[in-house]
Amino acid sequence: MSLPFALATRALDAILAQQPLTEVGSPYRELRSPMSPAPVGTMRVWEGSGGISRMVYVGLTVPPINLDSHMVFAFTAPKSGVPHFTLDSVYGGAYYAYHLDLIPRAELSSHLSYMDSAYHPLTALYEEASQREGLSRAHIGPRQHALMSPWMLVHRADEAAFQGMNPIVDAYVSHWLGLVSAGLPSPVVESLGDTDLAARDATVRANLFSPAVDPVWAQVSRLLGEPASDGIRDVLIGGPLT
Template sequence: MSPSLPAALAEHTLHQLLDRVPLKEVGSPYRTLRSPMTPDPVGAVRVFEGDGAVQRLVTVSLVVPMIHLDSHMVFAFTRADSAVPHFTLDSVHGGEYHAYHLDLIPRAELSPHLSYMDAAYHPLTPVYESASEREGLSRAHISPRQHALMSPWMLVHRATEAAFAGLTPIVSSYLEHWLGLLDGFPPDVVASLAGTDLAARDAAVRRNLFSPDVDPVWTQVSRLLGQDASDEIRALLIGEPVA
């Protein structure tokens, strides 16, 4: 059986990433996800770790046909002391619509660090503008608080099936740019960030980004999987040690 469109997009992205970044999987999978709604597994969490530019990669897949949910997330975290943004992709079918969320999450404030913004994000502008104007996309609801934690180059839309099926080149363009950033920034960009405590900022941002108070999806995840499973997934994303 062929994977669904959301699963295929996430799997393609994951394979591209693993082909280029040295990471080792922890468990196989790290956790199988279960729900009181059904005796069968409803998904899995996979965790990969490394000691290079990328510290941790987490994927979360949730497929629950009875509520028309088919959701796949890929999240790659760079080192705590790195200025390279984190990479994130959400790939979803929610019954009546497809949706996606694609971004490189900033590791420093953009407005006072123009050289960092230009190096990390400006090359994505043509792709961002092209993707935003594609036929079949519509605005996905995301709160101003969530927007504030992401980058201005974030792509987040609902999509028709045809539009969603054409997203692979867009996602690959963001991923290729991000992979290129892993080689490091020019010395002047690095020097411009000297006043930023990258690790402390990242810890604070990740606590907020994955807070149930900010993102209501965690309430839904807790309802579907139970509080313990939801808390464990959040802990992995926040950066706590694996069990």
């Protein structure tokens, strides 16, 4: 088991152990490329009717181009204020890379109690993890940063630093699962009454997974073809499963 796959599986297993989710297909889709007669990856999808509405895993492993990429997105219910969870873990031949975050469901700057409840408990962990040896700046643009939270951890890493992410991922997952299970405090929920959570989420997810914002989709399209790339993005945006 590669280190990126192990890190992604660590998060998946923790979520599946606590949340009632049902997998769709086994897997939902095999991912194929013109450069290989065998599948180059898988897409797995789980759905639920509780705090998590959909969880998506996309894994791509292509040794000829030194690609080993594993992405997890767990989406909370459309009308929930609880953030979404995301983890990307990658080996690109010369370095490891990751990003880890809880994606806001409302504007943080105008909802201080929401920010304090959903994010502030991660502050000490975020600051400590950001200063570890073996990490360097990841190439992510300002527009992508704007769609995520200020508590996002996103770096390139050497092998030792990447392995050291295990307890950080565990802590982020544990905090997030606590929010999913307990829900946000009533005063915090009331403070979000000025936000159409479902409409905002639809807009944010369309932007987050837009090829115009995230250049990774151009790479995915070159590897898998545009129809397959569009199909992955449609599931992530929240489209119907086929």
